Amino acid sequence: MCAKPFFTVALSEIILSLQNSRVKELVKLRESPRRRRELSLFPIEGLREIEVGIDAERIFTEVYYCPSFFRERGEEILLHRFKETDVELVELGKDAFAKSAFRENPEGLIALAKIFDLQPSRLSLGSHPLVLVLDEVEKPGNLGAVLRSAEAFGVDAVLLSDAVVDFFNPNVIRSSQGLSLRMPVAVGSKEEVLAFIRAHKLSICGSSSKNAVPLWEGNFTDGVAILLGSEREGLGSFWMENQDESLVIPMSGSADSLNLSVSAACFLSEAARQRRGQ
């Protein structure tokens, strides 16, 4: 490659105004699930997260950047990669970027990507799959943390039934460290998720807070869906009636209940123990 300056073409001027329509649009896309659905776009913020999105073959339309926030960890190389594509590059001034960003200490990069398919039918499972189901998950930070645990334990798929949180919420991306962009995740109603589980002949091990046998008495060696209820309500009647086993993480203390990602890790760690050597 010739030693051409970083940007040879005249880019549109730097956007400085906080009232600029693109800045306002970035704020809307960050804050409004409805706007994300309308445009079928969502923001991915941060160098690492955008790189994960590229590796996962997400489709990008625009990248907003502000060199004042760069930390010299490869931001310019990333921009250069985008420059050779159809993706539009737009520079923002410092205040305009800070207004558009989700993070308090932004890294100077926000990409817009196309919303991708989250239907259960897109998932393909191997034999004896280990699947995690979250019912009515509410908090984006919890969902992100669960995705980290799920990835660490090599879960084959994560299914969200009647999710309250929007999967494309920026904090899901942030708290999963970008894993939400590449993991096999699907979203559906309780009935759709149950249909998927039944079609794949998985047994359902539901997490309970009482009146249940300890989790290590559950059977995780065959194809299984580990089912965790919402942060506030636990499992409702639909799943109580459709689960095959009801298991509890034995707790001796007086703590209210474990954090969702902690509960998930306890189940997944036990599943890993039972599946060792398989």
Place this chain on the structure above:
Amino acid sequence: MCAKPFFTVALSEIILSLQNSRVKELVKLRESPRRRRELSLFPIEGLREIEVGIDAERIFTEVYYCPSFFRERGEEILLHRFKETDVELVELGKDAFAKSAFRENPEGLIALAKIFDLQPSRLSLGSHPLVLVLDEVEKPGNLGAVLRSAEAFGVDAVLLSDAVVDFFNPNVIRSSQGLSLRMPVAVGSKEEVLAFIRAHKLSICGSSSKNAVPLWEGNFTDGVAILLGSEREGLGSFWMENQDESLVIPMSGSADSLNLSVSAACFLSEAARQRRGQ
């Protein structure tokens, strides 16, 4: 009790100024570990947290309150309890309180309590104790989350060796939901913590990220100290040389590493499994 009005004595006037010396002191105590040590005081914010502190027989000196932030969940009853003691009650205006508070959405109550003894020698352990050791823990939010997991699994004591974070950091109290005020916790150098472990004849199961056997091959049935390294560095040479077993949480994914409270829960859940029926 006679139906006397809530405050019969003339309280000192409401503090409105953000420049008031008490407001400045509250900010210092919130932000500076050094200031907390100098005065041997630390702030406890929030109704539930103060109640935990009372139940744990912590010694209070002052309570700052601002009724504008009350949520009618028992704040006045709590103030009434303090009124019958030597604890000084001080009302703050809304801005003054907001400046003094740690939380973004404060509950209108900040108590000052005396720093309590955290020496290992104050801990007494039963037979076959389950102890958790955190080496060089840095983040108050992580420490608080670990304390929640530890309480849930009925850990007998939590020991912090060469802690980077100050145990009286407001976010430790917040993220542990006040559990830090009542749990059996001790703080010391690596050598002091090791001496405590040896004196109680505990075996040391250290968490590793590589070159180790899976955690379920560890032995948690006798008195044991589960040892977790710092968020960034893992275990250094001191603990590598002094641990009896090196165990790893088997991970198949590419996640960097599990969150500290998730790792702790995996170990504690396995210990609970091995100790069932004991």
